[in-house]
Amino acid sequence: MDLTRLPNDKKLQLCRWYFKVGCLFLPFVWAVNAVWFFKEAFMKPPYDEQKQIKKYVMMSGVGALAWGVALAAWVAVFQLQRVSWGEAGDSLSFIVPLGRA
């Protein structure tokens, strides 16, 4: 769907909804929200809901970013430490590489 067709209040609703849903460990949704509503929030001529939309977009963006960083950190740690963790590492692994430790 394209936002431009939505009346502003609906936009706000949608944005808020996305933000709320994103709270269920769904940073991807947040990211989408942030990108999707970015124009609405920052590029469009101001309208009264814009303030809140801005807020949600900001929050989603930051949240997504935080999650992203956290995930990246975890992945890095895992990839580096898997071998040294031994059995724990294997039991954590969904794919264990063949032919190497």
Added chain:
Amino acid sequence: MKMYQLGVLSFFCFIALSQSERLHEQIYSSIEGGAACFRRLNGTHQAGCSSTDKGAVGPVLMIKEINDALWLTQNGTAGPYIAVVSTALFHDIIEEFMNNPTNVAGILVYEDAYQITSAFTHDSKCPNEYSSGPGSTCSSSEPEGFVWNEKGTDLMRRDIPFPMFFLPESRIEEIKKIEECYQRYNLDRNAHSGKPLCSVQLHSFMFAAVDTVVCLRRSASSAILTPTKVCDPLGDQNVYYPLFSRAKENKEAKRPVILVTARIDTASLFDGISPGAASSVVGMVTLLNTAEVLRSMIPMSKTYGTNVIFTLLNGEAFDYIGSQKVAYDISRGAWPPIMPLSPTDIPLHIELGQIGGALLSHRDEESWPLYAFTPNLSNNVDKVSEFVNALSSDLKQYNMSLVMTATDNIPPSSLHSFRRILKNVTESGSLTEILIADHNAQFTNMFYNSALDDYTKIGFDYHNITVGSDGIFLQNDEILAKGIMNATEIQVKISRLATSLARTLYKKITDEEYTGANQASAHLVDEMMYCFLRSQMCRLLLAADYGNSGGTENLPQKPTPLYVGVSAYSLTAPVFAGHMLALFTGMHFPELNRTTCDRIDKSEFSYLYLKGWNNTGVCIQTTMNFSQAISPAFVERDYDYASGFYSTWTESVWQTMWARVFVAASGNGALAAFIAGAVATAIAAFLTFWIQRNAQRIFINAPTGSLVSTDATTGILRTVNC
């Protein structure tokens, strides 16, 4: 047009021979018949080779002399290289490669008939060192220590950082192919960089890694929906044959049992090539013949105070898997399944160890120096010497010698398992152990557990004497009299050893000298050796094959590999051996047909329906049976794999093994292409852009678009609709 035709005609001449072959076949040529070194794991280490999952690629370097190897490791420029080396040179250069492998992508070992290979053994200097019983002084670690297998490179126990392939003599033309390519491209080794090089790709990617613990764990845990298996425990079947059926005996009054053992299996670094002539086959054949002769000597009607169990142990090359299992089961009173033995039921254990190493060196005389090793125990030395003397005196008539050495430093053999697991009986001396081998201080076999340990290493040549449909073999006297064989040939020697051993055992059982004329037949030995060393397509195996199995075509022309394999799949070697035992020692009922034969169910016997000598099928009643040969480590609950008490060998799973030769590009082509491409693209882009931009001004007298006339639309409709 005309001139073109001429042109074509002129071209026809050399186009004529152009095939429409896929480019791929022009680039690559696969190296057929190579055997790859693969990965095994034990409780603490991984051993053997693995390539990367894409395969190891490198320019070829033919190793003609040791200096080539040094050049490769020290100042090879286009490396890492694939070293192509003959077995003759292998032992001299392998350490160099193992010590600095950075410039080695892989090794292709080939057997070359024109170069004498003095030694080729990749087992440890002290085979199964860490499973040896108390008192063995062999140590591969300390430099000046005493060792059995002096030439051993221990590669089978070490982690090799690069893949290795072995090409047998029969595949020498593949080497010629590589050599040719090498001559064309790689000869000037100092100008390698920046030129197309003849290269080889070795692919043998192993799934398992680290050690048995890890790989078993990973085999157990698998991602949902798609299980993955990365390694299996080694193991197969032991074969045992009680001379008399033991089922009828009652628990308290069990007859003492003399255990006569030999090993079935051998090993080699490379997959599927493990002939093991001197390492195991001679011993096994001797045992089979002994059983056959003894059976023919002893009247089955009478019952005697002593029984004999002939046992063929499997997996001995890998820390005595088979004997460890047997000893372990005996200690738990679980072997054999019918009327299990207790350790005290076995007064005597005779192992036919590695005999055959000395055969080649004694091929011209009748003599065959044999040695009897026995643990150095005061209390049963007379028991041993009694037996040994009996045997040696019997051997004397054949000019064969048997020298007894009482020492705790016993050569690698199943004795070690018994001495570790059944400590109390072996040390108390209630179980007397004798190992018969044909080497004394060190192995006379320079190819112990290797791919080259084939029939030529024991000087065996096949006489191919026909066997009657009655399964009667020529007696030695006849053979020698007719001069079909002469007394120096190994068949005769082996048969004689078997005869002597049988006689000695006869005496042990019946307490009287054997007076009959039954002898082991060199003819039978000849056939047996042929079956195990040359081709499965042999008379005995045809006769010993399952009666219901298809014709002869299902038996390949090559010998059956004697590598123990993984416990998950049973290999043919023990089955063949067992069937032979059954065929020669069992009771034949030709009249019974298959269904009835299968239906018979007597607890003390098992019934096999084999092809028989005239391929009509025969039902055989036998006491021969199979028992599992898998290390107790995998049987026992939560066994600590690192403890190293039992064998913990597992074999990695792999998908494919292949090797191919091709020419690798130098990259000049790529560079040229890139430059040309960039230029062309840039020019094209610019011209297109420019011409399109001012098309109006460039195409001044362009052929103007004809129509758009007034009836355009109808025109459209017409055009579109038609």
Added chain:
Amino acid sequence: MSNSSSSDTEEANENTALMDGHIAEARPDREIAERIARKRKTKSDSQRSYGTVDHGVSSIHGPPQPSSAPVAGPSADAQIEELELKYGARHVIKLFVPVTLCMIVVVATISSINFYSVKDVYLAYTPFHEESPYAVTKVWNALANSMILLSVIALMTVLLIVLYKKRCYKIIHGWLILSSLMLLFLFSYLYIEEALRAYNIPMDYITLVFGMWNFGVMGMIVIHWKGPLRLQQAYLIFIAALMALVFIKYLPEWTTWAVLAVISIWDLVAVLTPKGPLRILVETAQERNEPIFPALIYSSTVMYCLAATPPAGAAGEGEPPARELRPLVPDESGENAPVENRRSPSGDAGFDAEWRARADAHPAPPDAHAHAHAHAHVHVQRLRVDGTAPAHYTTRVERPQQQPAPDMDEEKGVKLGLGDFIFYSVLVGKASSYGDWNTTLACFVAILIGLCLTLLLLAILKKALPALPISITFGLIFYFATRCVVKPFADALAAEQVFI
């Protein structure tokens, strides 16, 4: 496309053309009619006027308003024809892009992850596995399999019609959701696993679960509810690709080809014969004067209408966006149930196809398989229906004026069901699984051409057309021809470096 729709679009150009000229947008139909007429006169001599218009067109904005009946008489007709074709061209390309993308995904996967090209497990409803060495038996197996499939499909289609006539949407929708859930999670999970395996990359459950959760939920939202268009299209394409991969993996060798052929024939029959099930479906829908099965129409509309019209400008400000607001005009808000209900199907139709097939593909009790798969096919079918249905509607020029806008809207643009996507990709992917790129290329071009022709026919005949037959026929012909005849020649030329 149709008179009515084209006249919409026509207005749209006008509309935008005007907007270029910065003139107010809303104007009575009268003017439009005149303008059309005027333009027709002037058009011939001056390309420029056309130019501006077309220019406008190329960046067309604004949802077409409910159109007036063609006012300009015959003249307008011709006009309409052109514009229609003009749109045709645009839309053909707009279809090429996603189809190509889908095929690329499939081909790339096939050639990099060999899990999808090895045959081990088969679907439970293809009982004959073509193990016999004899070609005859294989062919027979293949035919038998495909016939089984076909009958299952037919059965399910009938069942669908019954359900539809009984008006039990609830069942269908709920079931769509469930299936979509399973598809999105299970089969993308399989895909990830195989991809990682192929490259031997270690990965931990935490990342996996987290990733899957995000991916799946976002997919559900975007497909069943509201989300950025691009994302939605991406999901659709990806899932179509996955579906195709599943077919390629789990159908026996020859069965795949047989199925392709049979399906396209079935397609032909079901859509064109007067008593063809799909047509019946369409007609019932018309009688009830409701958009057949949102699940059917929308799936493609969502993708392609929008795909076809770039971010629509704010003509009719505040007027709810055509696509998803139509069904629920008065109270439209994401939260209230009925809305959801009406809306949810929109995405689905596309998806459940995948799901079903996914479901069956994935090792499960045989009967389950059968079912799952059956559904898959139904959906595929349905997809195709909707693919063609719009055209079918639009032939009804005499549609009442007060026709609810949604129909107008959904009629706009060329629609292609995901089912077609899947089978195109199956064909190309299968071709590529033999490692000869010429074959793949030939099939690809053949299918595109077939698609072009289909669309051309659609524009000319103005009649519901099945999208598979032409393309698949071309594809099959070129596949076998290339494989048997062309390949050796091409290889010879390549190996000899002879260029013709």
Added chain:
Amino acid sequence: MTLAEFFSCSLLAFGAPLAMFAMTIANDPVRIIIMIAAAFCWLLSFLLSSLVWYAVVPLRSYLAFGMVFAVIFQEAFRYGMYRLLRKTEAGLKEISENHEIGSNKLEMAYVSGLGFGVMSGAFALVNVLADSVGPGTLGLRNGTEYFFVTSAAMTLCMILLNTFWSVIFFSGCDENNYYKIGWVIFSHFLVSSLSFLNRQELYAVTILLSYIVLIITAVQAYRCAGGTSKSFIESFTVRS
């Protein structure tokens, strides 16, 4: 290393056509469709020629034979394409969104030519490229490591040639100028038969001659399209 070979060969063979496509065709759906149609035409022609080659078993080993028919069929289909385009030109012009279409009636010729060329180029090269990825290159039995490069270069040459040929051919058909058509056919035969020299690894000869032919053809095409050297120069000098 070998991957580099793959990419650079692709660049060499398809870089220029891609640029041309992106600049002149991509932005107009109608042209894209025409291009695909042309590609399809080429496919048909190739199918027919390989059918002939395949059917005549005894001559199968003589590629020259197959080549003759291939060229003939290609030119035939080029003509077919011409007829088709001319038939639908009006319609195409109408429905094209890019209004300067048809400002030069050889535009369609160019587009279809490119379609022709790209398809033939793709068919000639894709499998070769696929093999260029692997670790190996030609040379084990015969051939040199420059096989891939030369193939790519020839492919580029053929693609461009096809483009220009179509232009010349179309204009020739328009003004019934048989010399132009003759030149197209002749040069096509010439280049194709030249490429037989590749088996002898006389790459220098082949490529050089082919590119000379290419330049001649290009100039001719340019003239057919109504350009003159003068106008070309002016286009740079006269800034407006």
